[in-house]
Amino acid sequence: MTDASHPVLSTGPAIHDGDDVRVAVNGMNTVVARGRGAGREASVTPTEPARRRLVDRRWFRIAGGAIIPVALLATWQLVSTSGAVPVSLLPSPEMVWLAAVDLAQRDLLGLYVAISTQRVFIGFAFGAFFGLAVAAIVGLSKLGDILLSPTLGAIRAVPSLAWVPLLILWFGIAEDSKVILIAIGAFFPVYTIVAAALRHVDRHLLEAGRAFGLRGLRLLGAVQLPAVIPSVISALRLALAQAWLFLVAAELIASSMGLGFLLVDSGNNGRIDRIFLAIILLAVLGKLTDALVGLFERWAVKRWA
Amino acid sequence: MSAKIAPKAANTAASSVISGTAALPVEFAGLGRSFPTADGTRPVLRDVDLVVDAGEILAILGPSGCGKSTLLRIAGGLDRPTAGRVTIGDRAVASYDVRCAVGFQEPRLLPWRSVAQNVALGLPRGTARGAGRQHVERLLELVGLADFAGHRPREISGGMAQRASLARALARNPSVLLLDEPFGALDALTRLKMQDLLLDVHAAEPTTVLLVTHDVDEALQLADRIIVLGTEPDDDERGPVRPGADIRQTVVVPGTRPRDRGSAELAELRGRLLDGLGIDRHGSARGIPSTTTIPAFPY
Ligand SMILES: Nc1ncnc2c1ncn2[C@@H]1O[C@H](COP(=O)(O)OP(=O)(O)OP(=O)(O)O)[C@@H](O)[C@H]1O
């Protein structure tokens, strides 16, 4: 009658029934750990991998996501070879490719991509860091909220481009003004989302943490931060998108390098192939950097959620 | 044969690694608590005068919503009284008093931590790592969760979560243990085992226990003394009922634990307590004299 694998409570059907651990995996209710015999890791992976649905397969997701870009590329090729639209309005994919090769041979393509990415990363890093710090002050302390949030709300209301002339006057047209503009762009999504999330951490859990002696930074690390991790991740996603947006704004206005510069410069020279190239590069780079946040998300979710 | 929560095991468990702090008396003096409402304030508790001796187990009974959890929260410094005061030992209760450990009515486990890490949260500050881990392991074994130490709270059942929460409160070895319906979500058998566990832990490290429960039999089994909270009964002659609950009944439970569940004396007490809770047994409310036999359907 005694089940050796379970050291203490091993009698009675009531517990047996009560102890089935059910976890909803993608809407399916799967019994992942059955009462006593279940190993420690058993619940992490569903026990029925064979029945995983098609939409959960990795290759299916990748292939599914590629359908529309491939279709677009094919349509583009068809339309431009058919001659229905003049090349001055729609260059062929081949022309764009050649424009890329040409820029690469002149050592400009790598440089533009590198300088733009660098500006985004530095600006994003500063913006996200200060966004998190100020969000912590506003979200965790009533006084901080009272003091700071009206002012920050007003600054947030200023349209991004309104900063440009001021930043150029103050910091010149070198890197500083661009990085600062991007940092402003990354700051506000992080500040807004994370401060709100910190204000709404489950009161019951906070009380439990406090009742067991957690205060200040220890409470932050044990309860508040893990509770807002999903918000932090979506905030970082949004901030990164904002950073690319502000990058183009900064480079469109005053720069001699970068993808934004490529856009204005090509617009002035009527190089529509390069305009297409710059747009495609922005899409690809944006998606790639977003994938980096995705990696961070997977790590954070594994650790905290 | 299968119940391995042997009293001896619990004795060693409770006293092994973490040295307990001395039990302290809790004194409520003229305690009242009202909550602000849209139109003024609503008294929930009033005039609670009570001394809980060091090492005593006090059970708190009362109808739902009468203020049992509120009383417990005030005792632990999680809430403040609006009248009167509470003292633990010779000092007033501090905000989130470190001398108390709380087992909440809901499990309140941190979802991002494993069961073991959640229990470890209860360890007193400054516990050595190794000793702490050993203590947590022992406690998990005692509450029957050794196999689930690495699980997340969402991967265990409600009753298991409640046991983890009990283990977390026990990990503290506090001067005052505040338990809010700690066995409410458990099946009958597990509940008996957890009750025994509490008594074993208490025997090994006598601490003052305030235990809220809805179960009269549980109170009679575990407590040295039982109080019933409630509002004044409706009585036409004395005008309107005063709002707010106070102590309606105090019962000293005779004998030493473990008590014989079938004894006539306990049955008599249970009858009085059920009456105090306003529960109609055998039609006593309809004028039929109550008997001292065990009611067919308890409550
Ligand atoms: N923070 C609060 N604000 C306003 N009213 C509250 C608050 N906390 C408790 N109350 C009120 O106090 C009363 C007592 O609540 P309490 O949780 O102490 O009841 P209880 O006796 O523990 O009930 P139960 O047995 O159902 O757990 C309730 O009527 C509730 O509405």
Ligand SMILES: [Mg+2]
């Ligand atoms: Mg309650």
